[in-house]
């Protein structure tokens with residue numbers, strides 16, 4: 001890292017900490033939003049603090065988001081910020097282990113599989129997976145820890161739709177894939193942003209799981225080629241058949257690693273969102289009848305058709321349920337799974353009269369801008385109707401990271417990011433999560449547990465994992481609808 005004296009220009013204000021080197025790691029790590037809001041009150045939209053020997057410079061607010069998401073590659077990179085974390089989990093040759101221009105093409109190969117035609121086929125698959133899964137809850141009523149259940153359901157739905165039927169079958173036949181997934185996940189901790197390897201069993205398990213998962217995908221790939229069953233319209237097929245602009249193809253190992261990356265990128269982001277939606281609905285039960293009424297109106301033209309008489313919905317009907325969409329948006333506003341986005345500065349950057357030196361991490365936080373009371377009055381309140389008719393946060397992803405993505409980056413609401421690193425899974429996440437929620441609400445009534453005073457126990461957000469999850473224990477109770 002460069003010493004501060006070498007920098008030409010004014011550095012952003014520095015947040016002090018009594019602990020050298022370790023710095024503000026604890027305050028930021030436990031309550032990042034509160035910590036950043038407090039720093040903002042004192043120092044404004046831009047400031048730097050030390051964390052585990054690194055200088056973290058935050059640019060907050062919609063302008064900060066715009067600056068960060070559209071920063072030039074020559075100045076700051078995502079791979080510099082995320083490679084220690086991701087390369088051992090995903091494997092080499094993909095994502096942050098390759099030049100950005102190559103990764104952008106790899107992203108496009110995945111995105112090419114996420115078409116409306118594919119989505120139309122996914123809705124019945126997701127619905128059936130959810131119905132079968134809910135049937136496995138044998139009792140008429142029960143209480144359980146919600147997040148692990150939703151993690152299990154989303155791994156089934158996402159693997160069935162995106163990874164291909166072979167992986168889904170493996171999940172059925174043996175717990176092996178779930179176990180491999182768990183081991184990869186263990187290597188995906190915040191500390192790994194800064195440290196690639198520690199001499200702990202987690203890391204050996206992570207590396208072994210990457211190897212085994214890679215071999216599994218390689219076998220599937222080989223079998224597909226040998227049996228000629230290549231027309232599966234899933235991500236694996238898109239990756240197998242795509243060519244880079246220079247005419248070359250991904251190696252089979254790169255394809256396998258890109259499959260692991262896609263699986264990891266979509267899993268906890270989606271399962272935590274499903275969980276938060278159900279917690280928010282249980283805490284705001286007045287919204288549930290409105291959601292059921294919306295389904296009834298769209299599917300039967302009447303607001304009060306008994307739930308048992310509602311037909312199945314398809315892709316077009318799901319798109320005609322704006323309240324369901326707004327419930328998901330409002331949940332992502334309050335509980336964005338990724339609360340901070342980072343880049344490593346590789347060449348000094350100028351912003352608002354300050355110089356951010358090479359070696360700093362430049363960071364933005366949608367979690368902060370999404371709680372801004374000047375944009376969202378009563379920001380703590382769950383109010384899905386505030387998103388009705390709003391285009392905010394929706395935008396197209398483009399391979400060059402310019403045009404539409406740039407326009408949408410100057411926003412308070414960016415749960416899927418913006419610019420060249422924008423999420424490619426947004427549309428899939430919406431259909432997957434909306435289908436699960438719509439199916440759940442037809443089957444169950446659900447509540448939060450109560451404390452001694454009769455108040456709802458709403459789980460706090462756990463910021464200590466990479467993806468913001470409900471803090472354990474986080475129960476709901478359910479009753480099957482008659």
Ligand code: HEM
Pocket residue numbers: 078107162262263265266267269270273336337338341342414415416417418420421422423424425426428429
């Ligand atoms: C990127 C959020 C689901 C694949 C991102 C980013 C965010 C995000 C904030 C930008 C990260 C950055 O700029 O550093 C979410 C949320 C999801 C979700 C909230 C669900 C609710 C998915 C799914 C997939 C996926 C289902 C795969 C099908 C990706 C990929 C990137 C990405 C490949 C690109 C990373 C890059 O270019 O550096 N996501 N995501 N995501 N996401 Fe998602």
